Amino acid sequence: xxxxxxxxxxxxxxxxxxxxAHPPPARIAEPTQEELDGLPVDRRLELLELQxxxxxxxxxxxxxxxxxxxxxxxxLFGVLFAASGLIATVMTVRAGQEELGNSREGCGPRKKxxxxxxxxxx
Numbered sequence: 001x002x003x004x005x006x007x008x009x010x011x012x013x014x015x016x017x018x019x020x021a022h023p024p025p026a027r028i029a030e031p032t033q034e035e036l037d038g039l040p041v042d043r044r045l046e047l048l049e050l051q052x053x054x055x056x057x058x059x060x061x062x063x064x065x066x067x068x069x070x071x072x073x074x075x076l077f078g079v080l081f082a083a084s085g086l087i088a089t090v091m092t093v094r095a096g097q098e099e100l101g102n103s104r105e106g107c108g109p110r111k112k113x114x115x116x117x118x119x120x121x122x
Contacts, residue, residue: 036044 039047
């Protein structure tokens, strides 16, 4: 026998595996106007409130998914910018080390080799 929380008659184990963010779709047919007219007013108001709550939950779930998507994209861009900054730093350090090594060896692009007398060599 199924409980109100398990309209499809599934066991408690399988219903606990479901994510609370994704409730199962309603499988109960909507009542006809005659059936609604036969219900007391307080029960009809309760049904309307339950429908509003389901609509609000669905809207909130979509909003949450949209925010999560934007957050993920922002994090991805942050990681890409950080990685590109690190790569640029490594390239700058290597270029600086090469330039320093060249200037220590005396064959840098700006420094000309000089003879012991101080005149430029040809």
